[in-house]
Amino acid sequence: MTDYSEPKTAGTALKDAFVAEWLDAAYGCFSSGHKFCREVCPVMQVTRNENHTPTAFHADVVAMEQGQVEVAEIAEDFVHCTQCGACELRCPNTLFAGDFYRHRTRTVDLVKAVRAFAVESGVEQPRWKRWVEATVERKNEPVLEIPIEQERVAEWATGLNLPIGGATILFVDCEAAFYRTSVPRSVAGILKQAGVEFGLMREQWCCGGPAAEMGYLQQARTFAEHNVADWRSLGARQIITLDPHDYITFTEDYPKYFGDDFDFEIIHVTELVAQLLREGRLRLTVPIEQTVTYHDACRLNKRKGIHESPREILRAIPGLTFHDVDHVTQWSYCSGAGAGLAIERPEIAAEISRRRIERAAELKVDALVSACVWSERLLSEQGTAASPSIEVWDLAELVAEAAGIDSGRVNR
Amino acid sequence: MTVTEVAAPVLKELEEILGPEFVLTSKSARINRTRVPAPFPVHRWSEYVPALAVLPQTTEQVSEVVKLANRHRIPIVPRAGGTGLADGAVPLRGGIIVDVKLMNRILEIDPEDRTVTVQPGINMLKLNEELRKYGFIYPDDPASYPCSLVGGRIGTSGFSLISGRYGHTRDLVISMQVVLPTGETVVIGDGGGRKIRKSSTALQLKHLFIGHQGTLGITTEATLELVPRPEVEFSAFFGYPDFETALFSTGALARCGLASLAAVILFDEEKVDYLRRDDEAYIPQPNDMRAVVATAMYGTRDEVAPAAQRLLRIGQESGGRYLGDEVSQGDWASRHDRYATPLHGRAPGGQVVPMCWHCEDAAIPYSAISRVREEWHRIVERYVERYGIFDNWGAFFYTNSAYKPWGDYLAELDVGIWEQKLDDETWAGWVACKREIAEVAIKHGGSITSCHGATRAGDVDLVPLELGGAYEVMKTIKRALDPNNVMNPGKYLFDDAYDCMTS
Secondary structure (H helix, E strand, O other), rough: OOOOOOOOOHHHHHHHHHHHHHHHHHHHHHHOOOOOOOOHHHHHHHHOOOHHHHHHHHHHHHHHHHHOOOOOOOOOHHHHOOOOOOOHHHHHHHHHHHHHOOOOOHHHHHHHHHHHHHHHHOOOOOHHHHHHHHHHOOOOOOOOOOOOOOOHHHHHOOOOOEEOOOOOOEEEHHHHHOOHHHHHHHHHHHHHHHOOOOOEEEOOOOOHHHHHOOOOOOHHHHHHHHHHHHHHHHHOOEEEOOOHHHHHHHOOOOOOOHHHHOOEEEEEEHHHHHHHOOOOOOOOOOOOOOOOEOOOOOHHHHOOOOOOOHHHHHHHOOOOOOOOOOOOHHHHHHOOOOHHHHOOHHHHHHHHHHHHHHHHHOOOOOOOEEEEEHHHHHHHHHHHHHHOOEEEEEHHHHHEEEEEEOOOOOOO | HHHHHOOOOHHHHHHHHOOOHEEEHHHHHHHHHOOOOOOOOHHHHHHHHHOEEEOOOOOHHHHHHHHHHHHHHOOOHHHHHHHOOOOOOOOOOEEEEOOOOOOOEEEEOOOOOOOOEEOOOHHHHHHHHHHHHHHHEOOOOOOOOOOOEHHHHHHOOOOOOOOOHHHOOHHHEEEEEEEEOOOOOOEOHHHHHHHHOOOOOOOHHHHHHHOOOOOOEEEEEEEEEEEEEOEEEEEEEEEEOOOHHHHHHHHHHHOOOOOEEEOOOOOOOHHHHHHHOOOOOOOOOOOOOEEEEEEEEEEEEHHHHHHHHHHHHHHOOOOOOEEEEEHHHHHHOOOOOOOOHHHHHHHOOOEOOOOOOEEEEEEHHHHHHHHHHHHHHHHHHHHHHHHHOOEEEEEEEEEEOOOOOOOOEEEEEEEEEHHHOOOHHHHHHHHHHHHHHHHHHHHOOEOOOOOOOOOOOOOHHHHHHHHHHHHHHEEEEEHOOOOOOOOOHHHHHHHHHHHHHHH
8 A cells, every 4th residue: 555644755756757657658668578679779789788778768667666776776877878769660569560559669758758857856967967058058059169159150151141030941050050060051052052042040049959868858948949939030930950950859849848839840951952953943063973872860760751852862963873771771870979978978979980980881982971960070080080081971061062062061 | 685795895806807897786787687578577576686797798707707606606697688588587596697798799700611600699680781791691580580699599599480491599509619607618519620510529518508598607609500691582371261271281381391491380360360459460361361371481593483383382272372472571571570569468358458478389299289279278268367467369380390390380379468467466377377388288298398498487397397307317417517506596496406415
């Protein structure tokens, strides 16, 4: 019998609420125990530690219900996830019974929920804590040693004469705005050449996605509210994202925050560019004499099912030799850059990237093309270290070059 | 034993052997190495929690850990994928989990002598991704193919779905490096050469070290068979109006003598009903199709093309209706993913509840299949009715013999168990149910287990009955090789061997 004489502490109430929300989902996995997720998991492939498996993540919820563990004892395990979504796709519950039972294994949401539960319980990871604090302070992620300031968020666009506002807004991710600036420059150039009208935000803050992925929900929400208010003040209806992480944040997190009021159309730039090519509004005429393969960005391929448009674009580039690897095979690939792994466990993220480059090298390519700016720093580091080295392009940079636009790309 | 009982000096020794980051003492590291996918008494979780886990990377480290365990009399439980269904990797006395997942390197691929040497933590699918570049496969194909590891396959003497052509794990392991229960490292094979498939030198030990469920040592390297990547995979599914016709047809197909035939699998009526629960995903066939037989062939185009024609003819002449290419190819291709779905669990009122999968896996002579099946279903229905947390998921019958797929069958009876409802009474009920099922197998000249091992409660009680005097020989061997009873103690009731000694 439950003893009702003892008042519940805030911590117990939090735990009860968490367990109540996740227990059924947890038993869906616990009762299955197939573990097919394991060998496709990019983190598990490196650490081989059973605590880091999606099976363990779900079992931990059951263990919590059974009084076997507290959140403080499992929080560190939940760092070991890039939220790539491979495990969800590979889960037999999703693959073969999902449609009928309207069931989907939601490991990514579970990982986010446990991280949030941990933060709320005062269990924080030191590097994530510092990262989010810095982001809150500067309004954008601290992607560089140099000062990240809101005044410089559109510095990447210097000389492009882009307007502020309009019905269509180009949202430029922090990593792209401050670090790989050739990506937004390429995207802006492509859109202008194709006659797409767009503008920038008045004051673009971080999308808030990374904070949400690390468990800092309040901070994430603050960023979201600012950005949506900025969009509304500009009369925006359509948001173009160039980063798959933003695309996830705007299509999954923001609707949860704002409900039906969130009525913006969110477009990822690869979908748009493929459409522009199809409609003949963009022409690629400058041959790129390179042999490349494509890195399926996890958040496009595994989380959103976007794998055709990047391939369509690559096949439209003249001179390019494209060695494709099937998008299902790439369920087990990742750069390691997602969900803060590279911040909290850089050595694991680097090893995931090294293996991804190694697979590219087996195809005897000159370059690996990605469509995720976050992946590109890690992959470039490993590509440079490889022998022979492998260049890393963003798909937009490659398209810009093929369209005769100076992407301003620096190979690094 | 709990973590506090591995004294600080022992922990320090372990950290010196492995490096501190590979000695895991956290609560989550321990509770997540307590169970396998088999039904688990959730309410008694704490009884199975080990003291700690280690992640070795070399044979030498494994050997040192085992020697340390002997010095301090600490139980050792080897764990590979933890995907087994007989609790081999579940600790019964706490102790040290030797988790070999980080030992996942390919050590040598030898195309000339057709072998690959690996560490035990590698998964078959991952291994085959590498072997593809050389035109080979390692044809060990359990239902858990995407996640189980070579070490666990050896530890359980696993069953391969395509064994009719390629053999089972025990046929595919040529030799092994094994750390014995006292820590010495030896090579076990057919004779002394690491790549010799057949030898008559002295006693043949290979089978002894395959399927012991971690009670006789830890495999740290294995030299495995390579076969040419098949040019053709052909699968044909047949439908039947009733089980008996399908059983007759199964026998005819299995005895056909075609060397490329890798498997014949019979789905009984209850199994087809179970698969139809989701209405569309499985075998979308008319209702008069009540039993199904699946067949698969592998080999060169020259072998398989004519053989497939004959196989189709036999299937049809023995009462089957070919179910078409889409079902045949699609269902065979997805065989690993479909072996059980917790969402198909139903409470007695029809309510959908997530159920854990129990897979009974007896080996049964063909001539006894009909009677065993009937008795099994009667037993399960009794327990379903009485306890309300079990669910009959039907039966499969797979050709069991390596290379000659006839004679005896892996008889798989699947039962769903609503783990969330388990308590002492229902768990005891479940163990009694299992015991009854196993008794039927033995009564009809079968074996309790074809592929998982008979180490779980309910099965293990009957092992002495099944094996008779041979079980006494096993206890003598266990005592001789593991004088301190540190290797997976409590498994196979081998503690009896030591009780005899002290008395």
